[in-house]
Amino acid sequence: MALRIFNNIASINAQRILGTNNDRLAKSVERISSGLRINRGADDAAGL
Structure with a gap:
């Protein structure tokens, strides 16, 4: 049985x-x- 990993790059980018x-x-x-x-x-920092 082969393992496939799918990435939804658009979704990951939108979440970031x-x-x-x-x-x-x-x-x-x-x-x-x-x-x-x-x-x-x-x-x-300079304003303090």
Whole structure:
């Protein structure tokens, strides 16, 4: 019995992009909800 592995490259790529956009959205919502320009040192290291 042969084993076949199929990859749906378009689906994998779409899932990766969706995850990236979800992370960006979470950061934006955090900034908007806090009302502060800088929430963490990673936001603007020179501005601290």
